[in-house]
Amino acid sequence: MSLPTAMVTFLITVLVLALIAIAIYLWQKPAKTSETIELPPPPSVDLFSDHEPAQIAAAEAEEEKIERDEKAHDDERQAKKALAEEFIVAWQDAPDRVSTAKMLHLAALADDADLFRTAVETALSVWQRGSIPGMSAAELQTLFNSEFWILSSAARTSGAGFVLKRTLARAKRDLERNNTPT
DSSP states (O other): OOHHHHHHHHHHHHHHHHHHHHHHHHHHSOOOOSOOOOOOOOOOOOTTSSOOOHHHHHHHHHHHHHHHHHHHHHHHHHHHHHHHHHHHHHHTTSOOHHHHHHHHHHHHHTTOHHHHHHHHHHHHHHHHTTOSTTOOHHHHHHHHHHHHTTSOHHHHTSHHHHHHHHHHHHHHHHHHHTOSOO
C-alpha cells in the first residue's frame, strides 16, 4: 500500500466518523418547541386566617384514627393479658395435656414475653412435679417452642424476650434430662 492510498483511506475514515458524530448529535438534540411548560399555581394558604386547608384537616383526622386504633389495640392486648393470667391461675388446679396447650397459647396471644415466661416456668414446674398426666418432656418442649413463635417480633426481641429465651433454654435442658414419657 502506498503512502497516498493510506492517506486517502485515513481521510475517508475520518470523514465518515465525523458524519456519524454529526448525525448522532442532531438525532439526540431536543426538538425546539414553542410551548413552555408552566408550573401549577401555588396553593393559596393564608397563614393568618382561621380556615385550615383540607389537607391539614385530613392529616389530623388520620392521626386521630391511628391513635384510636392504637388505644383499641392496647385495650385488646390488656384484655388478652388479663385472660391469660386468670387462665394460668385456674389451670394450676387441674392441669392436663389439653389445658396446658391452651394455657400456653393464651399466654402467647397476649404478646407479652414476661407473661409467656411465667406460663413456661409454671408449666415446667407443674410438669416436674408429675402433675400433667400423659404429657411427655418432648411434647412439653414442642409446645414451648411452637407457642414462642406466636409472640410478635417486638416481644421476642425485647429485653423480656431475652430473659424468655434464657428461660426456654433452661427448660430445654431440664426437659432433655427427663426425656421419658410420663
